[in-house]
Amino acid sequence: MRLTQTSFVFRRVLKSLKELFWTHILTSGTMAMTLFIFGGFLLIQENLHGLLRGWGSQVQVFVYLEKELAPEELDQLLKQVRSYPDVERVRYVSKTEAWEKFKQTLGAQAGVLEGLKADILPASLEIALKGPHRTRAAAEALAQRLRGLRGVGEVEYPEEWVEKLGLLVLGIQWAKWVLGGFLFVATLLIVGSTVRLAFLARRDEIEIMQLVGAPAGLIKAPFVIEGMIQGVAGASVALFGLWLFFLFLHDRIPASFGVFAPGGGLHFLDLQGSVVLVLLGWAMGTGGSLFSLRQFLKRWSG
């Protein structure tokens, strides 16, 4: 396309945006709503992932010792546990340390411990698993091995809910794509309708352009550009809406739940997620226009 034709196309786009202002606003708004819902799923998924990562790093196996071991026995036990390939690190918690930690946890209520002996809690080992082994099954297998070691009393490992959270994240991921898919198709049809309206509003102009030999690209380009603008505008509005929504949640969630602390708190979509959302809007706008144009301008498709 020549430069003069490019300027012609942009003048037509501006004209259409002016003449069909509310139609374009309505379409961008619909796209914004669709992308807001999709982005919402993206945001929830991102945060649950973060949460899972945070908690995953905390998946530990606790080994309570039967009695205070002699230093050589403790060294030997630690050496043995550290030699397991699925163990990342081992920390020994003495009876005294356990007592102090417990008191700290109770905080203002620590008074209830008065009169109790400081060595009432058993010494323990806190065993962190290596990344790929942070699952319930791996923890269970390790626990079996640990139970057979000398000096080991009880062994505890993560409950099933950590895995259930993993399944929830997976479910959200799928819901995002399934619901997103439906919304995507619906939005394509809405964009298609806008293009149809714009097309009908300019039917005479298009017919005349065809008769004087305007290339198909010159006739199609303004509609496609309008679709792109609608898509990117819709995505930007959706992103802004999500950010406001995020700020609203951010101020409330940490106060009521402490659950996000391990993942480092709530976080907004990263640059990649934001770019994906804008690109999706762009693709929806462009795709909707092209889809509609194909139906109207079949004569040029050959």
Added chain:
Amino acid sequence: MVRLFRVSKIYPPNYAALADIHLQIEKGEFVFLNGPSGAGKTTLLRLLFREEEATEGQIIVNGRNITRLNGGAVARLRQELGLVFQEFKLLPTLTALENVALAAEVVGTPRREGRKKAFHLLRELGLKDKHDCKPPALSGGEQQRVAIARALVNDPILVLADEPTGNLDAEMAEETMRLFLRIHEQGTTVVIATHDTGLLQRFSHRVVYLQRGRLVGDSKPADGERSA
């Protein structure tokens, strides 16, 4: 310039709008297509600017076979033609100048140059003071002159006009025909479809007669008889 070999156009289920047409129009000729309504005049013109595709036969325009063309080639063909219609086909929201300049701009003429050319053409066609008027503010004859200016703005090799005087009174029709003659005098091939036999008598040129889709006559006046 234009050659048709055994051209037919059949509409479903089995209506032959044109049947077995042989026709040759030389460069620089002025030809009337005449015949009653439904004779096939408009269909023949539509085949020439590829609004329709021939069912059978071959059509050559300016040395190029246009019988089967893709979208891009149709656009390129039309850039070489000037089309004029009975109903003018002007955009009511654009001024006369903008209507003419639009045709120049869509084929890649720079905006300023297109407007300059449009202005000159409108002035030549007697619309100097009307270039800023929108079509609803112009008379039928003036609108047709704007349409003719638009047809000429890309320097066509062939002008095709379908009943260009159909919506005009006798005086305006006469004036419009004189414009076509001026275009022809400048070397452009002109083909005009009309059912107005009065025009044919007043402007003596080659007449191709069509009836029920068939070519039934082709008369060329002697040199001395031609109007100018």
